[in-house]
Amino acid sequence: MTDQPVSNTEGSPQARAREVIFGRQHDRIIERLEALDPTLAAFTREFAYDTVYDLPGLDLKTKELIACALLVSLGSPPELRTHLRGALNAGATEAELRGALLLCVPYLGFPRVVGAFEVLRHHLEDGQQKE
Amino acid sequence: MTDQPVSNTEGSPQARAREVIFGRQHDRIIERLEALDPTLAAFTREFAYDTVYDLPGLDLKTKELIACALLVSLGSPPELRTHLRGALNAGATEAELRGALLLCVPYLGFPRVVGAFEVLRHHLEDGQQKE
Amino acid sequence: MTDQPVSNTEGSPQARAREVIFGRQHDRIIERLEALDPTLAAFTREFAYDTVYDLPGLDLKTKELIACALLVSLGSPPELRTHLRGALNAGATEAELRGALLLCVPYLGFPRVVGAFEVLRHHLEDGQQKE
C-alpha cells in the first residue's frame, strides 16, 4: 500500500496546482468541462489535478513544462494553450517555454513542434491585446 | 535570420549536454550509432545534442525530465533508459523521476506509464548490482 | 484458405452495417468519399463496411462503441461524429456512449477524451435543433 492518498479534495492553505495553472480562467475551464460531462469534470478536477498534479516532488513550473511537451506529442490539442499559459503562470519565462518546445524537435520531429509554436504565437498575440 | 548558430561543434569549457547525459556510456553510445549508420550518428551528435540540447534556457535536469516524458509518449523505446540515467546524471532524484512519469498518467493514460516504470525498475535493479 | 468471403457485395435481406450506421446520411457520405477519390470510396464501402463490418460475431452496437473508442485514440477525426451517430443509430444510449468515452481515460489520458466529448456535445446540440 501507499501513503499517497489518491483522492485528496479537502482545501489546503497553499494554492492548488489547478488554481495557479488555470489562473483567471479557472472557473470557466471547470464549467466547460462540467458542460461536456460531469463525470469527466470530476475526474479531471479530483484525479488529474487534485491528486496527480498535487503530488509532491517536482515544482509546478517543471510539471507544466513537461505537460506542454506531452501535449506537443499528442498533436497540440487545445489543452496545449491552457498549459502554455499554465507554465507562464507557474513562473516559466517565454524563453523557457520556447526551449521546451524546441527540445521536442529531436524526439518528435518538426511538424508536431511547428504546430505547437503556432499555438504559442496565438497565445502571445492575444495576450498583447487583452489577456 | 537567427543569431542561434545551428551547428556548434567546437569544444567549450563547460561539459556538453551529451557528456553529462551519457556519462560513462558516452563512447559506447556513439559507437553503437556509428555502427547503425554514420550519417544518423552525425545527426544525433551534431544536431540533436550539440545544437538542440546545448541551447541555453533550461537547465539540463529539466531538459532530461522533459525528454523522459517524451519517450514515454513514444512507447518507451530503449532511449528511455538512456535518458532516465541522463536525468539522474544531471542531478534529478529518483523521486523527481517518478514524479515525471506519474505526471504522464493524465496525459497519456496508464499503459504507456506502466511500461516506463518497467524500464525504470530494470535500470535501478541493474544499478544496485553493477552500474 | 478461409471460408470468409473477402468481398461480399451482393445485397442481403438484412440491412447492411453501413445503412444503419450512416442512416439518412448514407448517400451524402458515399458521395463525399467518391468526390475525394473513387478508389478510396470503393475500398471504404466494399472492404471496410461490406466486408469487415459485416463479419458475424459482434452486434452492431458493440462494433460502433469500439469504433468510437478507436477514433478517440486517433485524435477524434471527423469520422468520430459519424460513429457517435452510428452507435446511437445502432441502439446505444447516450449514457452508453458517455461510458465508452470515459473508459478511454485510463488508456489514452484526458486530452484525447476531452476532444471526443466536444464532438459529442456538437452532435447533441445540433441534433436538438435539426437532425
Next chain:
Amino acid sequence: MTDQPVSNTEGSPQARAREVIFGRQHDRIIERLEALDPTLAAFTREFAYDTVYDLPGLDLKTKELIACALLVSLGSPPELRTHLRGALNAGATEAELRGALLLCVPYLGFPRVVGAFEVLRHHLEDGQQKE
C-alpha cells in the same frame, strides 16, 4: 458538481471489475504494480479500476472489448494480454475477441492488428497447456 463519486473504494456485494478481469492473476498483478511504484499502483486500483471501470452503464464484457481495441491502438503493450484474458473472463467468446481485433483493421491498419493477434495466439497456446 456530479453525483458520481470519484473514489469509491468500499467493498460491494457484487464483484468489482478488477476481480473479474484479473481473475486468478489479481494479486500477482497488484503486487507487480506495487513493486513498480506504490503511487502508480494506487492510481491504477483506485482510479482506473474502482472508479472508472466500476461506472455503471456498459456491461463488463463490452468494456473489455473496448479496452482490447484501445490497447491495439497503443501498439499492443503487455496490458493487451491482461485484457484479452479479461474479456474472456467477462464472458466474451474467442470469436467475439477475434471480431473486435478485426474491426481494428479499417481504423488502425494491419500492422497493429497482426501484433495483437500474435498476443492472442500466445495467450491461447499457453492456456491450452497450463492456464
Next chain:
Amino acid sequence: MTDQPVSNTEGSPQARAREVIFGRQHDRIIERLEALDPTLAAFTREFAYDTVYDLPGLDLKTKELIACALLVSLGSPPELRTHLRGALNAGATEAELRGALLLCVPYLGFPRVVGAFEVLRHHLEDGQQKE
C-alpha cells in the same frame, strides 16, 4: 463508381506485388498469418496486397520505400523487416533504404529512426550469414 476492381484475385501474367515483396518467404508469411487468423490472412492477401498494392501508378520500389517509412512511424513493428527486405527485392539499394529512413528524422524524430536502423542492421547481418 470506380473502375478499379476492389477484389482482383485472378492470376496475372506479371508477378504480383506480394510475390516480389515476400520473395522466398512468401509461403511462410502467408502460413503464419493463416495460423494467427484465417480472416486476417484473407484480408491481408486479398485486400492489402492483391488490391491496394496492385493498384497501378507507383512502381513497386517506391511503394516499398513508402511502406518502410510508414512502418517507422508505427514504431518499427516486425513488418518493417519484411518491407526492408521487400524494398531490396523490388530493386532498392541499401543506400536508398538508408536515405528513406534518414528522411524520417525531421518528420518523426530520432528515437523512431534509431529503432528502424536496428532492424535494418539485424537484417543485413543475418543476410551476410545465411539469407
Next chain:
Amino acid sequence: MTDQPVSNTEGSPQARAREVIFGRQHDRIIERLEALDPTLAAFTREFAYDTVYDLPGLDLKTKELIACALLVSLGSPPELRTHLRGALNAGATEAELRGALLLCVPYLGFPRVVGAFEVLRHHLEDGQQKE
C-alpha cells in the same frame, strides 16, 4: 565518422530541395517560420532541408512521396499540403500522389487517409482557381 557534412549551407549550382518543394511559396514559408521562432526556422532550413533533404541517394520526387505518407501518419498537419504541392513540384503526377495516399490505407487505416484526401482536394480546388 562520416563524410556527410551535417551543416551544408553554402550555395550550390543545382537548386536546393527546399527551393523546388516550396516553389513560389518559399519566402512566405521561411518568413512564417521566422515569425514563429527564429531558432525553429534555422533548424528547419539548415537541418531539415539543407542537410537531410539534400542528402544524395533518393530523387526528390520519391522523397516527397515519402514525406506525404509520413505526414498522413501524423494526422495530416498543415505541412501535408506543403508536401503534396512539393511532390507535384518535384514531378509527381496527381495519380502518383493518390497512389501514395491509398498505400497508407493498409498501414494506417482509413480515417488518417480520408483526412489526407480532404487536404488534397482543398489543394486541387484552390489550384484550379488561383494558384
